[in-house]
Amino acid sequence: MLLTTGSPLAKGAATAVDASRVGLIAAGLSKRYGDRRVVSDVSITVQPGEIVGLLGPNGAGKTTTVSMICGLLKPDEGSIMVCGVDAVKNSDFTKRRIGLVPQDIALYETLSALHNLELFGALYGLAGADLRKRAHIALELVGLADRARDKPATFSGGMKRRLNIAAALVHDPDVLILDEPTVGIDPQSRNSIFDNLEALRARGKAIIYTTHYMEEAERLCDRIVIMDHGKVIASDTLAGLYTRLPASQTLAVDFEGDLDLAALCRVSGVREAHVKNNQLKIALDDLSNDAATVLVWLGAQELKVNHVSSGRANLETLFLALTGRQLRD
Amino acid sequence: MNAKLTALVALVRKDIVLFFSNKRSLVITLAAPIAVAAFFGSLFAPGSDKLSKVPIAVIDLDRSTLSQKIVSALSADAALAVTPFSDADAVADAGVAKHGQGQAVTQAMTLVQNGKLRAAIVLPVGFGAEATAALFGSIDERKKPQVDIHYDPSQSMVLGLVRGILAQHVMQAVSQSAFSVNSPAVARLREEMQKATDGDANKISPDLKRDLSAMVDSIAKVQAARASSADKGAAAAAPGFSMPFTTNATEVTSGIDKKYNSYAQSFAGMSVQFILFMGVDFGVGLLLARRMGLWKRLRAAPISTRLLLGSSIASCTLIAAIVMSIIYAAALAFFKVRLEGSIIGFMGVMWAFGFLTATFGLLIAAIGKTPEATRGLAIFATLLMVMLGGAWVPSFVFPEWLQTVSLGVPTRWAIDGLTAMTWRGLGLEAALAPIGVMLAFSAVFAMIAIWRFDWEE
Numbered sequence: 001m002l003l004t005t006g007s008p009l010a011k012g013a014a015t016a017v018d019a020s021r022v023g024l025i026a027a028g029l030s031k032r033y034g035d036r037r038v039v040s041d042v043s044i045t046v047q048p049g050e051i052v053g054l055l056g057p058n059g060a061g062k063t064t065t066v067s068m069i070c071g072l073l074k075p076d077e078g079s080i081m082v083c084g085v086d087a088v089k090n091s092d093f094t095k096r097r098i099g100l101v102p103q104d105i106a107l108y109e110t111l112s113a114l115h116n117l118e119l120f121g122a123l124y125g126l127a128g129a130d131l132r133k134r135a136h137i138a139l140e141l142v143g144l145a146d147r148a149r150d151k152p153a154t155f156s157g158g159m160k161r162r163l164n165i166a167a168a169l170v171h172d173p174d175v176l177i178l179d180e181p182t183v184g185i186d187p188q189s190r191n192s193i194f195d196n197l198e199a200l201r202a203r204g205k206a207i208i209y210t211t212h213y214m215e216e217a218e219r220l221c222d223r224i225v226i227m228d229h230g231k232v233i234a235s236d237t238l239a240g241l242y243t244r245l246p247a248s249q250t251l252a253v254d255f256e257g258d259l260d261l262a263a264l265c266r267v268s269g270v271r272e273a274h275v276k277n278n279q280l281k282i283a284l285d286d287l288s289n290d291a292a293t294v295l296v297w298l299g300a301q302e303l304k305v306n307h308v309s310s311g312r313a314n315l316e317t318l319f320l321a322l323t324g325r326q327l328r329d
Numbered sequence: 330m331n332a333k334l335t336a337l338v339a340l341v342r343k344d345i346v347l348f349f350s351n352k353r354s355l356v357i358t359l360a361a362p363i364a365v366a367a368f369f370g371s372l373f374a375p376g377s378d379k380l381s382k383v384p385i386a387v388i389d390l391d392r393s394t395l396s397q398k399i400v401s402a403l404s405a406d407a408a409l410a411v412t413p414f415s416d417a418d419a420v421a422d423a424g425v426a427k428h429g430q431g432q433a434v435t436q437a438m439t440l441v442q443n444g445k446l447r448a449a450i451v452l453p454v455g456f457g458a459e460a461t462a463a464l465f466g467s468i469d470e471r472k473k474p475q476v477d478i479h480y481d482p483s484q485s486m487v488l489g490l491v492r493g494i495l496a497q498h499v500m501q502a503v504s505q506s507a508f509s510v511n512s513p514a515v516a517r518l519r520e521e522m523q524k525a526t527d528g529d530a531n532k533i534s535p536d537l538k539r540d541l542s543a544m545v546d547s548i549a550k551v552q553a554a555r556a557s558s559a560d561k562g563a564a565a566a567a568p569g570f571s572m573p574f575t576t577n578a579t580e581v582t583s584g585i586d587k588k589y590n591s592y593a594q595s596f597a598g599m600s601v602q603f604i605l606f607m608g609v610d611f612g613v614g615l616l617l618a619r620r621m622g623l624w625k626r627l628r629a630a631p632i633s634t635r636l637l638l639g640s641s642i643a644s645c646t647l648i649a650a651i652v653m654s655i656i657y658a659a660a661l662a663f664f665k666v667r668l669e670g671s672i673i674g675f676m677g678v679m680w681a682f683g684f685l686t687a688t689f690g691l692l693i694a695a696i697g698k699t700p701e702a703t704r705g706l707a708i709f710a711t712l713l714m715v716m717l718g719g720a721w722v723p724s725f726v727f728p729e730w731l732q733t734v735s736l737g738v739p740t741r742w743a744i745d746g747l748t749a750m751t752w753r754g755l756g757l758e759a760a761l762a763p764i765g766v767m768l769a770f771s772a773v774f775a776m777i778a779i780w781r782f783d784w785e786e
Contacts, residue, residue, distance in 0.1 A: 104622030123630035
């Protein structure tokens with residue numbers, strides 16, 4: 001099936017694509033609860049061997065979007081193609097091609113790790129030796145092969161999270177969807193999960209990774225879709241998103257006193273400035289040349305400057321620029 | 330206030346606030362004991378007129394004036410609900426009474442065996458005449474007329490009640506008959522004395538004859554005086570001399586050699602109660618699984634929601650049946666409970682109740698919002714069903730209206746079905762109604778559950 005720009009299914013895909021070779025195409029998804037529109041015209045495309053980050057604050061509509069893609073919710077509008085097959089018309093087929101890692105640790109705590117995987121594998125039609133083999137492969141992949149007979153109740157939080165991922169891999173899906181899979185775990189476990197996901201990408205899996213941690217998205221994702229209030233506000237590669245930043249470098253200033261923000265924006269070298277809770281964030285063309293100018297200007301305003309720091313612009317800065325709010329608000 | 334006390338107060342305050350902030354749990358905590366206490370209090374309140382009438386049958390094989398009077402008195406008694414048997418049946422029974430059990434008696438015993446009646450009283454042929462004679466103590470105890478009482482052994486306390494009421498009405502009727510002005514009994518006594526004297530002068534001495542005649546004359550005199558007085562009720566209360574009949578109480582079980590086993594009744598009640606509690610745990614488990622995100626993972630698989638709910642119902646039904654099998658295995662092995670009725674019927678009741686348990690669990694999962702709130706509500710509902718089902722107290726002690734209400738409670742049918750297939754020894758046909766009712770309830774529970782089930786918390 002060939003889609004071209006302008007086709008409803010291709011909405012969000014930049015150019016003509018062969019849908020059967022694309023892991024996932026979600027186009028124009030919308031969902032309402034009563035009068036409340038929680039997702040509005042969301043489009044996402046994920047190629048095999050690609051990790052697409054779905055980034056946004058809590059309540060942005062990420063989980064609802066993921067639920068529609070997985071077939072847990074029926075979209076009010078829009079279409080979903082998984083491996084070239086319409087997910088609404090052929091949900092049995094497309095569900096077999098998708099592996100979902102829910103936000104919660106969805107495991108039976110009193111069944112062994114292996115038994116959990118065998119159960120979830122059986123739901124996808126696996127049986128017998130093939131099921132056992134797939135379960136062992138999945139455990140191997142997440143580094144839990146030596147704990148196969150142990151119950152999740154005896155696992156650390158990080159191990160449970162890895163088993164949670166393994167449960168979505170046991171049927172060898174083409175598309176893997178992870179809904180905030182690193183919530184509440186230590187950095188070491190998080191890195192271990194990232195290694196697992198990079199290995200899966202190398203195997204050609206199409207992966208959607210939802211998070212509200214920009215650092216995770218920056219490290220892991222090939223492309224990033226930023227959502228807010230149920231809408232996509234930006235969608236591009238990391239490099240492409242950075243080009244939308246008002247500046248590549250920032251100056252953060254903690255201050256006391258009355259600030260004339262409009263006047264600050266007129267200072268030479270200042271591309272953009274936001275203030276919140278007496279913290280000023282200024283996007284600069286050239287930090288080395290412009291920082292001193294800005295600090296002198298602030299001093300002239302009789303503001304008390306308590307702390308100054310500089311940094312490279314990131315997704316947080318971009319989100320701030322796009323919405324006027326911080327990602328973790 | 331020192332730091333430790335401050336911490337203590339803060340912790341206690343926290344628990345109190347948490348407890349009272351859960352309104353649903355609070356209502357259940359308060360409502361459950363009040364409801365249960367009110368229920369038992371009303372059942373056993375002294376002087377309560379709410380207690381139901383004891384359903385019995387009276388088969389009058391005698392058809393004498395006296396026996397009919399007794400049947401009328403029993404029928405009018407506030408404590409009894411007498412099932413009438415047609416004259417034709419009783420007359421037919423009277424014809425076969427000497428050779429065996431008549432149709433009316435058999436019918437009445439079947440009703441007792443089925444639990445529809447608590448007892449059946451059989452007034453034998455010749456009861457009226459023999460009881461009057463027996464009143465004067467002139468008849469050997471063994472020759473007194475014998476009233477058969479066939480009773481439900483699971484409710485043996487009724488036997489004492491029936492015996493007492495029967496004695497009261499027989500004594501009233503017999504004494505009225507014996508001491509009335511133109512009492513046929515007194516006339517017959519005179520006649521028999523005369524015959525005895527006429528036939529053989531050695532049989533009775535003139536002195537004894539004189540004394541007996543004087544006694545009979547005095548009785549007639551006293552009764553004449555009483556009859557002329559305005560207080561006719563006093564005659565009715567005239568004391569008798571001795572109990573003019575004996576009773577022969579027999580348990581109505583599945584066979585002559587089969588004895589009632591009280592464990593069969595208690596195992597039915599308790600297995601129903603605790604398997605229902607298991608159903609509550611099953612329902613709460615569904616809510617916990619939903620909270621843990623397990624339902625999301627399961628629903629992401631290529632299986633329908635009907636299959637998911639169906640698998641839950643199937644597994645819970647299977648577990649309930651296994652649990653009940655083990656409970657009854659223990660009852661059979663250690664408490665001499667026997668499946669005297671249809672084994673297929675027992676299996677049917679067991680599986681139907683398992684299905685009922687599963688759909689009940691699903692229903693409470695569908696209605697409940699959170700596991701915490703649902704547990705309290707479900708336990709309350711279970712206790713109500715168990716109480717009304719007669720698992721704790723036999724339903725016959727309930728007020729009549731409550732007995733009617735209890736027919737709308739599926740546990741009543743479960744317990745009735747289990748007892749019918751165990752000690753009552755009834756056939757498959759007796760299991761069909763309980764199975765049908767439980768399946769109907771299950772279908773309603775399942776439909777409501779599927780309609781109301783919320784996949785997201």
